[in-house]
Amino acid sequence: MFRGLDPDIQEKISAVVRYPVNVVRGRHLVRSGTPFTHLYSVHDGSFKACADDSSGREHVWGFFAAGDLVGLHAVTTGRYWADFVALEDSRVAAVPFHELNSLFRQFPALFDFVTRAISQNIDRMERLTGDFTAEVRLAALLASLPRHFQPLPGAPDCYRLPMSRREVADYLRLAPETVSRALSRFVRSGWIRVSGPRITLLNRAQLEAIGRPLGEV
Amino acid sequence: MFRGLDPDIQEKISAVVRYPVNVVRGRHLVRSGTPFTHLYSVHDGSFKACADDSSGREHVWGFFAAGDLVGLHAVTTGRYWADFVALEDSRVAAVPFHELNSLFRQFPALFDFVTRAISQNIDRMERLTGDFTAEVRLAALLASLPRHFQPLPGAPDCYRLPMSRREVADYLRLAPETVSRALSRFVRSGWIRVSGPRITLLNRAQLEAIGRPLGEV
DNA sequence: CGATTGGTTGACTCCAGTCAAGTGCGGTGG
DNA sequence: CCACCGCACTTGACTGGAGTCAACCAATCG
Numbered sequence: 122m123f124r125g126l127d128p129d130i131q132e133k134i135s136a137v138v139r140y141p142v143n144v145v146r147g148r149h150l151v152r153s154g155t156p157f158t159h160l161y162s163v164h165d166g167s168f169k170a171c172a173d174d175s176s177g178r179e180h181v182w183g184f185f186a187a188g189d190l191v192g193l194h195a196v197t198t199g200r201y202w203a204d205f206v207a208l209e210d211s212r213v214a215a216v217p218f219h220e221l222n223s224l225f226r227q228f229p230a231l232f233d234f235v236t237r238a239i240s241q242n243i244d245r246m247e248r249l250t251g252d253f254t255a256e257v258r259l260a261a262l263l264a265s266l267p268r269h270f271q272p273l274p275g276a277p278d279c280y281r282l283p284m285s286r287r288e289v290a291d292y293l294r295l296a297p298e299t300v301s302r303a304l305s306r307f308v309r310s311g312w313i314r315v316s317g318p319r320i321t322l323l324n325r326a327q328l329e330a331i332g333r334p335l336g337e338v
Numbered sequence: 339m340f341r342g343l344d345p346d347i348q349e350k351i352s353a354v355v356r357y358p359v360n361v362v363r364g365r366h367l368v369r370s371g372t373p374f375t376h377l378y379s380v381h382d383g384s385f386k387a388c389a390d391d392s393s394g395r396e397h398v399w400g401f402f403a404a405g406d407l408v409g410l411h412a413v414t415t416g417r418y419w420a421d422f423v424a425l426e427d428s429r430v431a432a433v434p435f436h437e438l439n440s441l442f443r444q445f446p447a448l449f450d451f452v453t454r455a456i457s458q459n460i461d462r463m464e465r466l467t468g469d470f471t472a473e474v475r476l477a478a479l480l481a482s483l484p485r486h487f488q489p490l491p492g493a494p495d496c497y498r499l500p501m502s503r504r505e506v507a508d509y510l511r512l513a514p515e516t517v518s519r520a521l522s523r524f525v526r527s528g529w530i531r532v533s534g535p536r537i538t539l540l541n542r543a544q545l546e547a548i549g550r551p552l553g554e555v
Numbered sequence: 556c557g558a559t560t561g562g563t564t565g566a567c568t569c570c571a572g573t574c575a576a577g578t579g580c581g582g583t584g585g
Numbered sequence: 586c587c588a589c590c591g592c593a594c595t596t597g598a599c600t601g602g603a604g605t606c607a608a609c610c611a612a613t614c615g
Contacts, residue, residue, distance in 0.1 A: 250467055255603070286562060296604050301563050317562085317612080472571070503594060513572050518595050534580070534594085 123162065123234070124188045130228045137220040138162075144207040150191060151205045157195035159215040163187050166211020167270075167283040169292075172203035181291040182246050184208075184284060186269045193239050196221075208283040245338055249294060253335050258293040259303045261332030263313060264325055268337075279321040293338075340379065340451070341405045347445045354437040355379075361424040367408060368422045374412035376432040380404050383428020384487075384500040386509075389420035398508040399463050401425075401501060403486045410456050413438075425500040462555055466511060470552050475510040476520045478549030480530060481542055485554070496538040 123131050141164050144150050150161060150168055163185055170183040170191075182203065185191050191213065195201045216224075225232045249258070266280045273279045282289070290297040307313045312328055314321040322328065332338075340348050358381050361367050367378060367385055380402055387400040387408075399420065402408050408430065412418045433441075442449045466475070483497045490496045499506070507514040524530045529545055531538040539545065549555075 247464075247467075250464075252469075297561090298563080298605080299603055302603090305563075514593090515573080515595080516571055519571090522595075 123190065126234050127228075127230055130224075130231050133228070134216060134224060134231075137216060137224070139215045139217070141212040141214050144168075144211045144213065146207050146209050146211075148207050149204055150207060150211075150213060151195075151201045151203075153202055153204045155201055157192065157199050157201060158218050159192060160196070160218070160221055161191040161205075161213040161215050163189050163191060164212040164214055166213075167208045168205045168211065169208055169284060169288055170203045170205050181288050182249075183242065184269070184288075184292065186283075187271070189269070190235075190238060193235060194242065196235055196239065208288075245336075248335055249292070249338065251335075255293075255295050255299045255303045256306070257332055257335050258295060258338075259300060259307070259332075260312075260328045260330075261335040261338045262289065262293060263307070263320065263322060264328040264332045265338050266320070266322065267325070273319070276321065278323070278325070279319055282318045282320060340407070343451050344445075344447055347441075347448050350445070351433060351441060351448075354433060354441070356432045356434070358429040358431050361385075361428045361430065363424050363426050363428075365424050366421055367424060367428075367430065368412075368418045368420075370419055370421045372418055374409065374416050374418060375435050376409060377413070377435070377438055378408040378422075378430040378432050380406050380408060381429040381431055383430075384425045385422045385428065386425055386501060386505055387420045387422050398505050399466075400459065401486070401509065403500075404488070406486070407452075407455060410452060411459065413452055413456065425505075462553075465552055466509070466555065468552075472510075472512050472516045472520045473523070474549055474552050475512060475555075476517060476524070476549075477529075477545045477547075478552040478555045479506065479510060480524070480537065480539060481545040481549045482555050483537070483539065484542070490536070493538065495540070495542070496536055499535045499537060 123134060139159075142150075142161070144166070151159075153172060165187050167184060167186040168191060169181050170185065171179050171181050174180045174182075185205070191205050192201065194203065225235075266282075267278075270280045270282075273281055284292075286297045286300050290300045293300065295303075304313070304315055307328075308315055310327075312322075312324040314323060340351060356376075359367075359378070361383070368376075370389060382404050384401060384403040385408060386398050387402065388396050388398050391397045391399075402422070408422050409418065411420065442452075483499075484495075487497045487499075490498055501509075503514050503517050507517045510517065512520075521530070521532055524545075525532055527544075529539075529541040531540060
């Protein structure tokens, strides 16, 4: 958990963690509007984050897989402002808020880490609202799969997406049909192979190149 | 100046203001990247604010007319991050930064006022990046003219736009041709009359209704 | 084995961008 | 005062990208 953070600090955190909470597919891990009580680290499984955007329509603004932190966005405001729903049966480790606070005092590096992670999330959200073509959006998403998911055992570049096309489309701010079409084009070009929720990356470099204008998602 | 702020505080501010600075058309009032030295209140004339957006292309993100405050965005960072260029010969009143700071200490209400104004600007910028049709964007802009400009003497609903169509288009994130076409459609519908830089609002209620999804710009 | 659901594909539409050709206004100079 | 010029603006024709609607297909679950 807390990928990229100093191992010493990680160990301290482990000491105050409540192990592990199970969340079955489709259930909420946190609800928008409730007070910030815990920060969660995803052990396995995955979650989507939904919140109403400025025009009031609900909208997926993030996916969180093993190793990601859920609830960061509430650290500053003290209140969650998004729903987090399990995309599959998942397990998370929970760090109680007050423990986290004392850890912040002990380890300024932890605070920096969290701050940086929050601003990265916001940055990503904003980039996704910019105007990019469907290809750019989708390529950026596909190229980022290895950073977020484990490949399927025995198939090094094959990933099983836990979210539906509908959710991907919502996240990328596209219609589901547009996602479908873009996927098909990538298949025809030979960059990927698709079989239901399983996607094999045949040419990640190419996808990265196409998705570069949007950056990491 | 400082429209909407408590008159008592306004008087205190007036005491520390350096009166008035002239800026001729096309000249910079502030330059991006320079340290925050003054907050400016536009007396007469108008300015555009330009800054590079996330993808590096320069882009107009605001217009400032009589009564507006220029430089707010630098209060928090201590450095201007946008160019402000006079759209016509203009005059501004300058409040030195250190005076402003001591005023903040004296009048918490002033600090709140500034904070609110900053967040309104950011909010507006973000709404403009959302996806709205050209009509919605333009209608919102037109409906907002009375809030920003004095009508021409003797013509109650007629305003002279100090900025070019190119600049309007850039601000609204459209092509200039698209702005032109939308204007023409509004003329044909009878909501406005256009004569070069002069625009007469014949049906502001209608424009407000059309522009509502985007809100105030 | 049908019914449901999620995904794909096709046909069509709409909106805005682009390129190119006018148009008109303001300014300059004769 | 008028003719001309330049520039900003407008208009038209075209293009392309994504949304919508509808049909189809495949997998899953009773």
